[in-house]
Amino acid sequence: MATGHPLQPLLHGDPLKAADVDLAALAGKIGHTFGRAELAAEALTHRGALDRRADLKAAFPHGTERLEFLGDRVLSLAVADLLLRRFPQEPEGELARRHAALVRAETLVEIATAIGLGTIIRLGDSERGHGEAVRPTILADALEALLGAVFLDAGLAASAGCVERLWGDRLASQAAAPRDPKTALQEWAQARRLPLPAYREVGREGPPHAPLFVVDVAIKGYEPAQARGGSKREAERLAAIALLERLSQ
Numbered sequence: 001m002a003t004g005h006p007l008q009p010l011l012h013g014d015p016l017k018a019a020d021v022d023l024a025a026l027a028g029k030i031g032h033t034f035g036r037a038e039l040a041a042e043a044l045t046h047r048g049a050l051d052r053r054a055d056l057k058a059a060f061p062h063g064t065e066r067l068e069f070l071g072d073r074v075l076s077l078a079v080a081d082l083l084l085r086r087f088p089q090e091p092e093g094e095l096a097r098r099h100a101a102l103v104r105a106e107t108l109v110e111i112a113t114a115i116g117l118g119t120i121i122r123l124g125d126s127e128r129g130h131g132e133a134v135r136p137t138i139l140a141d142a143l144e145a146l147l148g149a150v151f152l153d154a155g156l157a158a159s160a161g162c163v164e165r166l167w168g169d170r171l172a173s174q175a176a177a178p179r180d181p182k183t184a185l186q187e188w189a190q191a192r193r194l195p196l197p198a199y200r201e202v203g204r205e206g207p208p209h210a211p212l213f214v215v216d217v218a219i220k221g222y223e224p225a226q227a228r229g230g231s232k233r234e235a236e237r238l239a240a241i242a243l244l245e246r247l248s249q
Contacts, residue, residue, distance in 0.1 A: 022120070023037055023040060026040065026120070029115040029116070030115065030146065030150070030162045030165065030166065031161060031162050031165040031166075032150050032153070032154065032158055032159075032161070032162050034149070034150075034153050035153055035154065036152075036153050039067075039149040039150075039152055039153050040146070040149055040153075042064065042067060042145075042149060043064055043067050043071075043142065043145035043146045043148065043149040044064075044117075044120055044121050044122060044142060044145075044146070045064060045121075045122045046064060046121055046122060046123050046138055046141075046142070047064065047065065047209065064141060064142065064145035066148075067144075067145035067146075067148035067149055067152075068141045068144045068145045068148065069148070070147075070148035070151060070152070071143070071144035071145050071146065071147035071148030071149070071151070071159075072144050072148075074147045074148060074150075074151045074156070074159045074160075074163075075103055075144060075147055075163060076099075076103055077156075077160075078147075078156075078159065078160040078163035078164070079099055079102050079103055079163060079167065079171075080095075080099060081160065082160075082163070082164060082167070082171060083095050083098050083099060083102075083171070086171060090177070093177075094177035095177070097177040097178055097179065097180060098171075098174055098177050098178065100180065101174070101178045102167055102170060102171065102174075104234065104237070105136070105137065105140045105229070105230050105231070105234050106136075106234070106238075107167075107170065108139070108140035108143045108144065109136040109139045109140050111143060111166050111167070112139035112140065112142060112143040113139060115166070117134075117139055117142050117143060117146070118133070118134035118139055121134060121138065121139075121142050123138070135206070135210060135212075136230060137210050137212070137230030138210060140230065147159050147162060147163065150162050180237075181237055181240040181241045181244055182197070182236060182237060182240045184240070184244060185197050185217070185219075185240045185243060185244055188219075188244065188247060189219050194219055194220055194221070195219070195220050197217050197218065197219050197240070197243070198217065198218050198219075199215055199216070199217050199236045199239065200215065200216045200217075200218070201213060201214065201215050201232060201235075202214050202215065202216050202226070205228065210230075211230075212228045212229065212230065212235075213228065213229055213230070213231060213232045213234075213235040214226065214227075214228050214235065215227060215228075215229070215232065215235035215236050215238075215239045216239065217236065217239040217240055217242075217243050219243070222243075222246075222247065223246070224243070225239050225240075225242035225243035225246060226239060226242070227239035227241070227242050
């Protein structure tokens, strides 16, 4: 990418700012060696860390947010392209269900955990969950930011290659297009002539910049199920899964 790209981090003096990150190990996990190490550093610097270090705040005034924004779009396009090539006969509806399952926050958290992103993200003191675990939303955001950084470092082909490497096993294991759990729960209720599931936000946890949404889902005559997620939509999806599992027992 050109050096003058508007998303380029404002970094001119220190060429690394990533001395505490093992870039060689990271390259082995994601399949990309950064030519501009400052991009990797920006992707792995959570905005909470900026309050503790003036040098990081000067270098990365927006934290990872702009890279997350870019990485989200890179991931969506790369997964869509993979699905079109892997399942050339499938209709749009089934491709959409596969796509949703592969780009949802839960999948990102699983992949980020598998490659150890939680051990190398720069965090503020309040960004960890219970004990020393990194909050799931932060892991998902960091992985998106990393894909955005790869795109700026080497372009779409390189970032799509990382997606294929990291998501390949999950894509290969999708024998059939997964069903959306909220749709499955709705169909369960309709098949029994029951009112549709009712979702209700019952609380929020965590700091304002990284909230966890707490959602209940209920079907008349059955005990509600509750779940937490980095977005209201994700919390509703997880609550639907929890209730479906309970009903299946």
